[in-house]
Amino acid sequence: MSGTEVPERSAILEVDQLKVNFYTRRGVVQAVRGVSFDVYSGEVLGLVGESGSGKSVTSQAIMGLTELPGKVISGDIRWKGSSLVRGSGSRELMRRVRGREISMVFQDPMTSLNPVFTIGNQMVEATRRHLGLTKKAARERAAEMLGLVGISNPRRRLDQHPGEFSGGMRQRVLIAMALSCEPDLLIADEPTTALDVTIQAQILELLAELKSELDLSVLLITHDLGVVAGMCDRVAVMYGGRLAEIGSADELYATPTHPYSRGLLLSTPRLDDVRPRLVSIEGAPPDLVNPPAGCPFTPRCARASDRCSDEDAELREFAQGRSVACWHPVMPDDEREGM
Amino acid sequence: MSVSTSNNHGHVPDQADSPLVEVDNLTIHFPVGKKPLFGGTQRVVHAVDGVTFSISRGETLGLVGESGSGKTTTGRAILRRIEPTAGSICFRGRDITETRGEALRHLRRHMQLVFQDPYASLNPRMSVLELIAEPLKVHGIVNSVDDARDQVCQLLDRCGLPADAVDRYPHAFSGGQRQRVGIARALALQPDFIVADEPVSALDVSVRAQVVNLLQDLQADFGLTYLFIAHDLSVVRHISHRIAIMYAGSLVEIAPAGEIYDHPKHPYTESLLSSVPIPDPPMQRERRRIVLEGEIPDTMEPAIGCRFASRCPLVEDRCRNEIPPLVDDGSGHAVACWVRS
Numbered sequence: 001m002s003g004t005e006v007p008e009r010s011a012i013l014e015v016d017q018l019k020v021n022f023y024t025r026r027g028v029v030q031a032v033r034g035v036s037f038d039v040y041s042g043e044v045l046g047l048v049g050e051s052g053s054g055k056s057v058t059s060q061a062i063m064g065l066t067e068l069p070g071k072v073i074s075g076d077i078r079w080k081g082s083s084l085v086r087g088s089g090s091r092e093l094m095r096r097v098r099g100r101e102i103s104m105v106f107q108d109p110m111t112s113l114n115p116v117f118t119i120g121n122q123m124v125e126a127t128r129r130h131l132g133l134t135k136k137a138a139r140e141r142a143a144e145m146l147g148l149v150g151i152s153n154p155r156r157r158l159d160q161h162p163g164e165f166s167g168g169m170r171q172r173v174l175i176a177m178a179l180s181c182e183p184d185l186l187i188a189d190e191p192t193t194a195l196d197v198t199i200q201a202q203i204l205e206l207l208a209e210l211k212s213e214l215d216l217s218v219l220l221i222t223h224d225l226g227v228v229a230g231m232c233d234r235v236a237v238m239y240g241g242r243l244a245e246i247g248s249a250d251e252l253y254a255t256p257t258h259p260y261s262r263g264l265l266l267s268t269p270r271l272d273d274v275r276p277r278l279v280s281i282e283g284a285p286p287d288l289v290n291p292p293a294g295c296p297f298t299p300r301c302a303r304a305s306d307r308c309s310d311e312d313a314e315l316r317e318f319a320q321g322r323s324v325a326c327w328h329p330v331m332p333d334d335e336r337e338g339m
Numbered sequence: 340m341s342v343s344t345s346n347n348h349g350h351v352p353d354q355a356d357s358p359l360v361e362v363d364n365l366t367i368h369f370p371v372g373k374k375p376l377f378g379g380t381q382r383v384v385h386a387v388d389g390v391t392f393s394i395s396r397g398e399t400l401g402l403v404g405e406s407g408s409g410k411t412t413t414g415r416a417i418l419r420r421i422e423p424t425a426g427s428i429c430f431r432g433r434d435i436t437e438t439r440g441e442a443l444r445h446l447r448r449h450m451q452l453v454f455q456d457p458y459a460s461l462n463p464r465m466s467v468l469e470l471i472a473e474p475l476k477v478h479g480i481v482n483s484v485d486d487a488r489d490q491v492c493q494l495l496d497r498c499g500l501p502a503d504a505v506d507r508y509p510h511a512f513s514g515g516q517r518q519r520v521g522i523a524r525a526l527a528l529q530p531d532f533i534v535a536d537e538p539v540s541a542l543d544v545s546v547r548a549q550v551v552n553l554l555q556d557l558q559a560d561f562g563l564t565y566l567f568i569a570h571d572l573s574v575v576r577h578i579s580h581r582i583a584i585m586y587a588g589s590l591v592e593i594a595p596a597g598e599i600y601d602h603p604k605h606p607y608t609e610s611l612l613s614s615v616p617i618p619d620p621p622m623q624r625e626r627r628r629i630v631l632e633g634e635i636p637d638t639m640e641p642a643i644g645c646r647f648a649s650r651c652p653l654v655e656d657r658c659r660n661e662i663p664p665l666v667d668d669g670s671g672h673a674v675a676c677w678v679r680s
Contacts, residue, residue, distance in 0.1 A: 050543035051514075166634050196405035197571055198631045201614035205630050223544065226573075226616030230623040249620045267548040268618050269573040271600065277555065278577050280548035284513040 011038035012184060012217060013062065013102075018075035020057050020066060027289040031057040033241040034075065036315070039185060044211060044218040046228035046249065048264075049238035052285050055221050058238075059187050061085075062219075063104055064094045100130040103178040107190035109170035113162040119146075120158030123177050130181045145176040149206060168199035172206065179210065186211075189221045204231060225268050229253065234321075237261045240286045240296025243315055247322035257318070257329040260297045295326065303328040357432055358393035359532060359564045360417060365390045365426035367412055371639070385638045386412045388588040388646075389426070391665065396531075399558065399565040401579030401596065403572055403611070407635050408585040410568050414534040417566065418450050419443060430532070448478055451525040455537040457517030461509040467495070468505045471524045478528060490527075497560075498523040499553060515546035522553065526561070534566045539574060551578055573615050576600060581671070584608050587646035588638050590665060594672035604674040607647050645677065653678045 020032040032054040039045050049055040060066050062077055064084065077084045079102065084094045103126075106112045114122060123145070124138035133141060139158065146154035149172040162170060171191065178186060188207065192200040208231055211218055222228055228235055228249065236246040237258065245258040256262040263281040283300040286292055292299065294309040301308065307327050315325040368383040375381065387409040394400045404410040415421045417428055419435060427436045430450065438446055454460035461470055471494060472487035481487040488505065495504050498519045509517055518538060525533055535554065539547040555578055557563060569575045575582055576596060583593040584605065592605040603609045610629040617623050633650045644659040645651070651658065657677050666680040667673040674680045 050545060168634060196635075197614045198405060198610060199634065201616075201628060201630050204616070205628070224616070225544070225618040226623070229618045229620045230616050230626075232620075253618065253620050264545055265618060267545050269548075269551075269577060270617055270619075271573050271576065271612065271615050272617055272622075273576070274597075276577065278548035278551050280552055281545040282549070284515060284546065285543070 010041060012041045012080055013039040013219075014076075014078040015058065015062065016076040016078065018058065018061060018077065019073045020054070020061055021071055021073050022057075023069040023071070024289075029288050030291055031070070031241055031288055032061070033288075033291065035238070035241075035243050036075075037236050037243060037246060039217055039219055041184070041217055042215060043233045044220060044231050046232035046235040047219060047221045047238060048223065048225060048228055048235060050223055050264075050285060052240075052288065053238040054241040054288075055223075055238050056189055059104070059189050059219065059221050062187060063098055063102065099126050099183075100181045101183050102185045102187065103181065103183040104187040104189065105171070105174050105178050105191045108194050109167050109174055110194065112174055113170060115162050118159050118161055119165070119173055123158070123173070123180065126177065127180050141180060142176075145180045146173070148179075148210070149173075149176040150202075151176070167195055168202060171195060171199075171203055175203075175206065175210070179214065179216075182214065183216070185217045185219065187219045187221070190223070191220075192227060193222070193224070200227075207231065225253075225265060237264070240291060241288055242296055243325060244297065245322075245324045245326075246315070247319075251322060255330075257322070257324045257331060258297075258326050259301045259303050259328075259330065262330060263300075303330075358429075359396045359398075359431060360394040360566070361427075361429040362393065362413070362417060363391050363427045363429070365413065365416060365428065366424045367409070367416055367421060368424045382639060385588050385641060387416070387423075388638075388642055390585070390588075390590045391426075392583055392590065392593055394532075394564055394566060396564055397558070397562050398580045399567055399578050401575030401582040402566055402568045402585065403570065403575055403582060404585035405570055405611075405635060407587065407638070409588040410570075410585050411536055413585070414452075414536055414566055414568050418452055418534055419446070420452075444478075448528045449530050450532045450534070451528065451530040453518075453521055453525050453533060453535040453538045456541050457514050457521055458541070460521055461517060463509050466506055466508055467491070467500075467520055470509075470520060471495075471527050474524065474527050480528070491523075494523040494526060495520075497557070498526070499549075513546070514542050515549055518542060518550050519553065522550075522557070526557065529561070530563070532564045532566070534568070536568045537570065538567075540570065547574070554578060571615060572599070572612055584611065587635050589642070589646050589662075589675065591647065591676070592672075592674045593665070594674075598670075598672050602672075604672070604679045605647075605676050606651050606653050606679070645675070 016036050018032055018035045022029040022031055035058055047055045061072050066072055072085055076086055079097055082093055083090050120142055123142035127133045127138045127141050142158055143154040146157055151157055151172055192203050232249045235249045235252050237244045239260045245261045256265055266279040267281055269278060281300055286296045294311055295313045298304045298308040313325045313327050315323045317323045365387055366389055367387040369386055370381050370383055372382050390413055402410045416423050427434055468491050469484055471491045472484040475481045475487050492502055492505055500519050539550050567575055567578055579596045582596050582599045584591050586607050592608050603612055610631045613629045631650045636649055642662055644661055645663050648654050648658040663675045663677045665673045665675040
């Protein structure tokens with residue numbers, strides 16, 4: 001998983017100029033405003049952003065889970081070349097793909113399982129539907145999956161209810177469930193945010209193992225730059241409903257070019273860092289009911305000029321596999337100046 | 340963006356001064372389930388078990404632990420919001436374990452709490468002026484909310500909020516600004532001591548740093564003493580002079596901040612440190628991680644040995660049968676471990 005080479009593999013998922021609006025009482029929230037990226041087969045792409053950046057809305061749109069008052073208003077999402085949102089047959093395709101070829105692990109393991117059914121009951125649902133397994137075979141498969149995610153005594157555990165599992169164990173169950181149809185792409189939306197740090201470490205370790213074992217592609221959505229660092233081949237940074245920067249993890253962390261990515265990295269507290277004071281980004285993220293014209297980071301940006309608030313900065317490639325949406329990016333060969 | 344050179348770690352407050360807060364053998368049990376009708380014993384959760392530490396004037400003690408470790412319960416007990424089952428709490432040299440009524444009300448002026456969730460801790464029907472003036476009114480410092488206006492404006496300014504914030508309501512603010520209101524409210528009575536219970540956990544990364552820096556500045560200006568509660572070791576490094584680690588109700592290690600990171604002694608501290616991901620891909624890939632098996636034990640049973648024994652990679656027979664005492668190595672670094680002390 002060397003980060004310097006761009007995978008030569010094909011894109012299995014293409015997100016193209018995606019726009020999602022939420023029609024609320026307060027006004028139209030433009031949650032995702034023209035986001036494009038690809039997920040290559042076999043890679044882990046981290047989608048990083050703070051609350052309100054549009055990262056979760058993007059992942060929900062990919063799964064066709066945008067709920068009212070939200071609506072995908074334009075753009076396209078293509079799975080292995082076929083649209084999941086446009087044209088006839090796209091609904092049918094989404095039904096076939098969702099849960100089978102693309103599956104998802106959610107943030108909150110406490111609310112994602114139905115408390116009144118046994119774990120086994122909930123686990124066989126997907127395999128019976130998508131793989132057409134018999135009841136017995138599906139149960140067998142469920143036990144096998146629980147074993148795979150490191151739950152001991154899986155056969156007995158199948159008959160237990162979610163209430164008998166701890167948070168970390170439930171997240172393992174959800175991962176087992178998501179992987180039971182052998183998907184090509186796993187979307188993990190903040191899979192460890194609700195967990196304690198030592199349990200988070202267990203789950204991340206597990207995801208990394210499973211990824212190489214099952215040859216999965218993973219779209220990892222998180223606000224935590226640390227979680228991304230250990231796992232991702234590439235990273236996309238979102239801000240104010242837009243993609244600010246995308247590139248290989250190693251390069252983006254070493255030389256972030258968008259002032260927001262730079263600020264985010266600098267303000268993340270690090271264990272190995274003895275600075276007595278954290279660097280902060282002044283101000284707060286934009287209100288997406290009335291997003292500012294131009295680059296959404298302009299009001300907080302030290303490098304901003306008039307152009308930034310007048311003209312949209314489109315994502316453009318400045319080096320092999322690296323793109324940034326900024327009029328005044330900090331280029332890797334620039335002096336490492338203070339911001 | 341700027342990095343100030345003021346160094347929080349430069350002057351660790353003198354430990355020889357009489358401490359502002361002393362907690363001795365603090366034990367808190369919560370009853371759970373129904374009380375048995377005939378005989379039988381009430382089941383209890385051992386939330387905090389024999390915790391002892393002190394905090395000097397002007398010092399920040401970081402109290403770190405995972406969920407269920409007892410860190411919040413400890414903080415609340417010091418503020419006398421939870422009755423301890425055993426042990427004592429001293430504040431400014433006076434035993435306050437039994438303080439009640441009017442005396443407790445007076446005491447509360449000097450010790451305040453900053454909450455974790457800035458969305459749930461501010462009454463949405465009160466303006467910022469009312470929110471911050473309320474404690475002043477309750478303690479008879481001002482007669483009416485409007486008398487407090489000047490004072491409130493000063494506080495808001497000091498906490499980095501615009502002057503026009505005073506007549507607005509909580510919903511008009513972002514998470515970071517709400518937390519600033521919460522801090523201004525805690526400061527209104529000019530307390531000596533503040534328990535900050537995960538004050539930045541609910542905030543976004545870029546905003547988190549603003550609030551941590553504000554707390555540091557306020558400490559320097561007003562000589563505040565903090566108990567800073569957190570679940571993760573990366574945030575507390577920047578603000579704490581000393582750090583205490585709790586696990587399943589017991590204090591397992593306490594040491595000057597740098598020592599905890601550079602020379603952790605307790606195996607739990609080591610694994611906690613190695614569990615925190617570092618935002619640097621090549622370094623993170625190379626790191627040796629100690630991934631703990633299992634989860635935090637059930638604290639319904641009284642401890643008969645070290646609480647960490649069930650997950651500890653270094654466990655010995657003795658660990659399962661005898662509770663390890665917290666032993667100081669003479670330099671202020673104390674650890675409760677049979678193997679490492």
